[in-house]
Amino acid sequence: MSSPSSLAARVSANSVVTISCVLALLYFGRDVLQPVALAAILSLLLAPMLQVLGRFGLRRLPAMLVTLALAGVCVVGTATVLATQLLRVSEDLPQYRAAIQIKIDQVRTAVERPFAHMQDSFGHISPLAPQGAEGQDVAAAGQNLAAVPRTDLLSDLTSKVWGPLGETGLVLVLLIFMVLEHESLQDRLIRLAGQREIGRTARALADAAQGVARFFFSQFVVNAAFGIAIGLSLWAMGLSHAVLWGTLSAVLRFVPYLGALVAGALIAGFAAAVDPGWQLALSCLLLFGVLELLVANVVEPNVYGHSTGLSPLAVMVSALFWGTLWGPIGLLMSTPLTVCLVVAGRHVPALEWLAILLGQAPDVTGAQRFYQRALNGDTGAILRDARPFLRRTSLARYCDQVLLPGLALAGAEIRAELIDASQREHLRRTVAEVAEALAPSGVTRAKRCQVSLLDANVGAHLRHLREARLGRWQGSLDVPQRSIILCVSRATEREELVSELLARALREASHDARSVVVPIPPEEQDPDKADLVSTLFIPYPTRESLPEWIVVVDELRANLPQALLATIRPTLEDDFPAQASVQPHVDMVLRSFEEALAFVAPGRS
Structure with a gap:
């Protein structure tokens, strides 16, 4: 269409x-x-x-x-x-x-009583007809009807019936x-x-x-x-x-x-x-x-x-x-x-x-509906569509089929400068509210309002909400070895949002997933905790950011040599380098959040 x-x-x-x-x-x-x-x-x-x-x-x-x-x-x-x-x-x-x-x-x-009351109230209004005129009119009408010849009545009846019969x-x-x-x-x-x-x-x-x-x-x-x-x-x-x-x-x-x-x-x-x-x-x-x-x-x-x-x-x-x-x-x-x-x-x-x-079902995809409503800030309509979807399947699939494709549409129009500042504000606020409603961090609404979406990107906002409740590392570090999954991103709005959404989708599936931004300050690094991490996920780079991305991935390899390293490449974005230039630096190139769930399924770690 x-x-x-x-x-x-x-x-x-x-x-x-x-x-x-x-x-x-x-x-x-x-x-x-x-x-x-x-x-x-x-x-x-x-x-x-x-x-x-x-x-x-x-x-x-x-x-x-x-x-x-x-x-x-x-x-x-x-x-x-x-x-x-x-x-x-x-x-x-x-x-x-x-x-x-x-x-x-x-x-x-x-019916006549209200009009009679009005006539009594306005006595200066004269009656429309003298008393007895109604009866005279009825009698005159009866006389006129009686005076109509039967042949004329028959012809009128025939003319009225003949039209519908002829059309039939x-x-x-x-x-x-x-x-x-x-x-x-x-x-x-x-x-x-x-x-x-x-x-x-x-x-x-x-x-x-x-x-x-x-x-x-x-x-x-x-x-x-x-x-x-x-x-x-x-x-x-x-x-x-x-x-x-x-x-x-x-x-x-x-x-x-x-x-x-x-x-x-x-x-x-x-x-x-x-x-x-x-x-x-x-x-x-x-x-x-x-x-x-x-x-x-x-x-x-x-x-x-x-x-x-x-x-x-x-x-x-x-x-x-x-x-x-x-x-x-x-x-x-x-x-x-x-x-x-x-x-x-x-x-x-x-x-x-x-x-x-006029058709019953307009040819509009779930991603297009999400994007259209997000531009208007209609969070309620998005959630009404999302909740039946999530009752049938997982948050990972919702992100793959609706949320990420919708954000890809937004990215294309942002690059083409087709979205004004107010629509970007609606978009950011709506994405944050939807992500919180579908996979809440447990923070009260008063704490949410402390982070301004005007000054921080959506991924950082969502990560800060979870850190406000669970601490800097979004959970205890006193956990079994190779039980933590890190969703790593560079300090860009796109990568932080993808990493945070992936962490929430993994947590919904009962995995201990946490999102972090690199580089991590030296005072927060603890080599003794490296064995706690089993898997690293990092968003697929753009063509422009490939050199910087390779540097970050090589550092992750050096700091966490025992962890599996995978990157996720959504299929709807086209500003990507060839897979041949990315594959040597990671263990796996994945195309969806659902593949990421399968990658960390029991028995993989």
Whole structure:
């Protein structure tokens, strides 16, 4: 995936004009594009069923007819159940008419009372209409309605029904032709993409079909479970026709956001009609609201996100975007359309930004996340990511895979002068806090604050924290021979930090590791204690510091001839001399902290 800087470079005046033209085309051409898009999405939805039937030897046309017949049976069956239940409810409504009228009067009184109080308080405000005008208006409206010819009512009804029926028929015809011409359309798209992009185009089409099918299956499972939960809960609460309300809730939830509101209002209204008081209606409304909030804000974003490859936020934004452009139809198709765009972004470089912004998991490594958050000083976010990592593995591996690569990114940008002073301050402070939190030295917070990160490098700061508690040598010298591991560094910020982190990783693995800076003052040197050291670790040098590093290593060899000497070379840094110039001066060249742990494993010393 491209870096953010390369993506930003792609944004130009031409890109803005192109996006504006595409949005205008989507909006003003919606009457043509909506049926085509809906038919295409339905064809992707039916594709898995057609493939299953094809494995049984059915050809394309019979398989399509069987699939459409099964879909029609499901739709007709659901409609029959709803119609039957609605007829039963309509038969029971007359006996609830008095209760409904009482509830309406109560609601009207509760709503009008504040306005009446305001009118009494401001007596100079004249009424909007003379007394009795409301009744005259209602009577006049009734007379006007009665005066409308039945032929006009029939024509109005026909005109309202004909539009949706015509669009449904158009979508059905387009769907049939798309299914019949599925292979031909796929060949045309591959041919349009070019001979060199056959594999990528085929994968994109397969990913789009799989993503749409997974979304609709997930939506069906979620809505069916929601309907069953509503039906069982209402039955347990004693509300009649619980099957109807459960089925209606499941069906209406296929209309995003608005469907759930309609279902909840119908259930609450019916509960208010059948119960003399308000307790049942409020209980049903509370139940529906809690379940809807749980499903809409917890279940759906995660289930739909995992099944479609979209982030939970992208699911919400796509509904807003397509609903604004295409209205209810766009709202219904928002997630499948966005799935297709994300799939296109994964395979078309020009649309890669869509996959980055809307995809479920951004292509960002742990090191990049660490570095980004360290620049902002967000220690809490880094620790939230680090602790689950450390529960599965060791601090050494965390340093190898996250912390050291993140610091390598920081070093590259520091050398390029892309980081200002405040960001360096955040970076140093965050690295110190993370290292202390993951491998604490046991020093109280008051003592920590005595060492300023502005005046000392991070490695020296961390080493001083441990020395403040354990003494100059970070522990007792009355220990068995060849039991101490020394992490040695020269007085540079890079080497001191690497040595201190390695010492902490070794101590976490129950090794007696200590970090020191050379040269050690002569008054602190004790040749009698040389036999206590089993292993020496020193960071790999840079090209510039190689001569000085060789001098330090030769001195360590002379002072501690019995100790094993190893150097650690992280793989992500490139300012290193060739290994052939370093290897003769040490016993081993290691590439990670985990290799260092293996090097000092029991039996090595």
